[in-house]
Amino acid sequence: MSTLFRIILQRLLLGLLTLLIVSIVIFAAVNMLPGDFAEAVLGQGATEEAVTAIRRDLGLDQPPVTRYLEWLGGALQGDLGTSFAKANFASFVGADAGSGLDTVAAQIAPRFANTLFLAGVSAAIAVPVSLILGVLAALYRNTLFDKATNIFTLSAISSPEFFLAYILILFLAVLNPVLPSLSNIYQGMSFAERLDRTLLPALTLTLVVTAHMMRMTRAAIINLLASPYIEMARLKGLSPLRVIVVHALPNALAPIITVIALNLAYLITGVVVVEVVFVYPGIGQLFVDSVKIRDIPVVQASCLIFAGAYILLNLVADIMSILSNPRLRHPK
Amino acid sequence: MSAPLLKIRDLWIEGRSDETWNPIINGVNLDLHRGEVLGLIGESGAGKSTLGLAAMGFTRDGVRIRKGSVEFDGIELVKAPAATRRSLLGKRIAYVAQSAAASFNPAHRLIDQYAEAPVQHGVMGRKESQADAVELYRRLRLPDPEEIGFRYPHQVSGGQLQRAMTAMAMSSRPDLIIFDEPTTALDVTTQIEVLAAIRDIVEQFDTAAIYITHDLAVVAQMADRIKVLLRGDEVEEAETREMLADPKEEYTRSLWAVRAYKRPQKPLVPRGQTPLLRVDGVSASYGRTPVLHNVHFDIHEGRTVAVVGESGSGKSTAARCITGLLPPTEGTIEFMGEALPADYRRRSKDQLRQIQMIYQMADTALNPSKTVAQLIGRPVQFYSGLRGKALRARVDDLLEQIELEPETYRDRLPSELSGGQKQRVGIARALAAEPRFIICDEVTSALDQLVAEGILRLLANLQDKLGLSYMFITHDLATVRAIADEVVVMKEGEVVEQGAKDDMFRPPHHAYTDLLLSSVPEMDPDWLTNLLAERGVGNIGEAATDKM
Known part of the structure; x- marks a missing residue:
């Protein structure tokens, strides 16, 4: 039975590794999307100051590696971030920002x-x-x-x-x-x-x-x-x-x-x-x-969920295929 | 005498290949009475299995009964609806296949497969049938009969599986059992156990049987009557003793004569001469499982050394060590006095060239999409660098050496060759490298006896002409007798005895060599009975437990 257990454990670890790699790909791909949220939401009224302010509020002015690590750290703790679209921007509404926040x-x-x-x-x-x-x-x-x-x-x-x-x-x-x-x-x-x-x-x-x-x-x-x-x-x-x-x-x-x-x-x-x-x-x-609307946190979280679903289902399929083989279920 | 249990009249069977129907069985007649065993022999392609299956009213896909009748206990099977045939199969007619390992469903336990036919046909209930299984397993002297049925097929050894399959055929107490080469895939020592078990059980239940085999000595032990088939035609049929003593037809006599081929042993090499190949204290393992333990043997220039032993004795592993495919954990391989690198990747091209291999299954050892000329030309080009005309001439030359007409065979694909011809191409491919030493791994065991003899003669001629040395791996002692100069007997990864052939076949032997030698069936119909009496039934049971 130990062989079987080892195979399953191995598949699990491989699944986790795949998920990590996928998270990097997702983050990179989403960041390569043309245009950004600030410009999209402000539309015609996109003055330079307004754009900079929103970008600062959302942390978009940080270098990508920092943003990735923060996002990953949050995701690992179950916090997928805050949706851009539903945010009240501190720059516009002042001190009680956060009251209407909607998490991803x-x-x-x-x-x-x-x-x-x-x-x-x-x-x-x-x-x-x-x-x-x-x-x-x-x-x-x-x-x-x-x-x-x-x-x-x-x-x-x-x-x-x-x-x-x-x-x-x-x-x-x-x-x-x-x-x-x-x-x-x-x-x-x-x-x-x-x-x-x-x-x-x-x-x-x-x-x-x-x-x-x-x-x-x-x-x-x-x-x-x-x-x-x-x-x-x-x-x-x-x-x-x-x-x-x-x-x-x-x-x-x-x-x-x-x-x-x-x-x-x-x-x-x-x-x-x-x-x-x-x-x-x-x-x-x-x-x-x-x-x-370039709501990056939601896009990233959805992608991560899709990837997770793929990996999880394939993992379950692998394990069930292994279990369906009597040679592995009942070793000599 | 009462009416026969099975009556086959003027049966014609044909099989489809490409778009045409080719005859397989041509107007064969057959009668089988209750409690009688009929031996059906012939070479591959004789239609033995087809006829055996037809006796059950069954044909494989792409095969059809053109005309004729198969009557089982008064019921005509050829024209009967499928449901009628199904109601007889597994209940009154049962089948024992050649490879029990392939014919047991890997997904179910043995006892469930045992009980399936009786339960489905309403012969008895599951509980009852399982209790019955234990009883039969005991009778067939399977070890641990209470428990063995609850194992899956891959957890049981080949000889035990074959007995479990015989038990399964008995599960509904049929009137007729078809045995289709039930011991062909087994070692000689295991074969005896299975033969004894089958004979016992057939006698006890007074079951009629058709026993299909290509081994005359085996059929002599099992059958009351023997029928010889050649390419779908009946050659002759007679009582066993009469057939053995006085075969009427030329073909039957030629079958009988095959076992007579014997090459005289060459004179012993003087002491102190450097051997061509020396296996020196070699141990090897697969992963953490040790398979070879401190193996020593020498092979001299121009000699044939037969390495014999049962499956799992380490014969092929020794060959893998020599070729460098499996680097030994200890010991060295010396070639012409020099140690070879353990791993083939570190051997020079010339070292690689000197040692070639011929495989058991020519079918799988030849690339099916290459022509004969390409298959042989590739190593010629690789080792000698010949091209164009010179390459073609060399390939033709090699084809002539293996006695295949270059004009006819040069451009054929492996699928257009017979089994023996494929094996000849395998030999030519080994010769293409111009080696001094060839490892022949069970090269004749997949071939019919007449064809095998041709291959053995060819190898012997090539040895005389080219001064080759052979390491001949085999489990068949008749082959050893035919071709070897020296013999190495292996068991469980160790060499238990070695020496000149003539000494080996003369007593006294090592106990294990003795067991091997005495297990080779002989043409005498009383051989099995006498041997069993000599060994005592208990010994056979011990031989069985020994093998686990």
Whole structure:
């Protein structure tokens, strides 16, 4: 068991190292964005003094390395800084600056929770559907069912997300009004209500991610069908479904888990378009808005969360792949 | 006599390659009665496995039954719906595969795989079947029968897995078992245990069996009758004793004769002569696991030294030390009296050139996307710097040395060669460097006996012509007898005995050498029975625990 523990510990440390490197990249990239917040917010009235004053208040006049270290130090303690956009600038309002301060964390938290909710609902639909479709496609390989499934999922993944979203709105909200076309959820809503409003974007995302997971499931299983132990299972007179589910699937898990993790990460970080179409208040929209107004702390924090989600999910996938290997679970 | 349990009539099977269907089995007939064991022998490509599977009404992907009938206990299997066949497989007909290690599902415990068929077919409940498994494991003399079923396949040794698979085939108490080369992948000492176990259990339950193998001596122990196949055609069939004593057909006689090839031992090298290669007190380890302990042996100019031992005895590790792929932790390798650098990266080009290797699996040792001329030309160019016409001439010359017609074979890809031809290309590639010493690592063990004999003869001719020295790694004592001048016996990383071949095959031996020698099956159908009586059943169990 110690080997397994060592491997997992190693992956964890590597994950942390990756996150550190990513934080440097994020900071550098955000700082290379053209234009700055002071100029953006002051617009036409950007006099030199006003710009300098705001820059000083926000600490933008410090050298980048100092700013990075301060930001990193804060982030490590859970303090992601203060949003520029919601700040009251000391230079303008005098002594009681800070009264209306809005921390990045406070701004991001509800949005991120919404995103996780949407990702969770999508995954709860997409993962079982893909696995079942993948298993069935492997079982009925090269039949009409297999081909139809392939064509359908591939068309879905090849179409732009907003197009899928509008089609679903057309069929499920306009022609047959079963689901709301707007997903403006807010705090205090009941779970059922939230679910109802989230369903349409979740279905759209399901269409987007299913193809990848389903095809990997199918391929990983078919890859194993020529192995001697599958032939053995068939020679035991087992039903084709049992051969695939009990004998092939457990040995095909590692690549499937990896692809599922990649798609879950996509659900958390890549859903801006779908959020915009359904006016869903997720972190994606907040991120795009913040880039537009150069609200650097929010942009940086969002990027860090995205990177963290990617690394965490891949880490979990790695660990689960390792656990799915009986040689590592049960050493000699 | 009552109606046969299995009746195959005029069976034609074909397999698809590219776009055409090629015949695999041509109109074979077969009868098998209850409790009878039929041996099915032939070289690879004879269609033995295909016929064995067809007896279960099963064909692999890309293979189809063109016509004919397979009747099991009055049920026609060829035209039966899949569900009917499934209801028989695993319940009344079972299968034991060649490699138990590959045929057990790595994701499930042995006992769960044992109980699967009986539970799924409703023969008995899970609890009952698992209790039954323990009973059978005990009967097959598996160590720790109460616990062994709860292990995963990778936690159990090869010989034990093969017995566990035989037990699994018995789990529903079938009427018929197909054994497809169940001992081919095993060492001789392990093979005996498995053979004895299979024979016992088949007799106890009065099960009918088809025993497929390419090893005549093995089939002689197991079968009541023998059927010989050649490229899908039946050559002949007879009672075992009759077949052994008096084979009717030319082909059968040629199979019988293969084992007769024996090269006379060369005179011993006078004492004090510097050996070509000296392995001097070499120890080596993989990571922290020691594999070789203080190994000494010499190989003299123009001689063949066979290194024998079971798998895991350190034969191939010794070869890796000699080639410098695995630097030893202690000791040195001397070549022509000079110590070689331990790591191949620190050896000179000329030192590298002198020592070449030929591998067991010519399939994986040749780059599948290069032609024969490229495969052989590459080392020629690397070591001699020849180019253009001179290079081509040298490649043709090498092809002639390995007895392949240059015109025909120069531009072929490995996939267009037979197993024996691929191994010949492997030999030519080693010769291309113009070495004085070649390590042959189990070069014939993946080949049929007739083809293997051709390779052995070729190696012997090349030795006479070019003065080569060979280190011949093998677990097959028949090969040793055929080609070696001296023998080194290894066990668990140590040399237990070494000496001239003729002395080795003459008693008295070291106890382990004796075990190895006496375990090689002989053509006498009573050999196994006598050997078991001689050793006593308990000894076989001990041999089993010894190996863990």
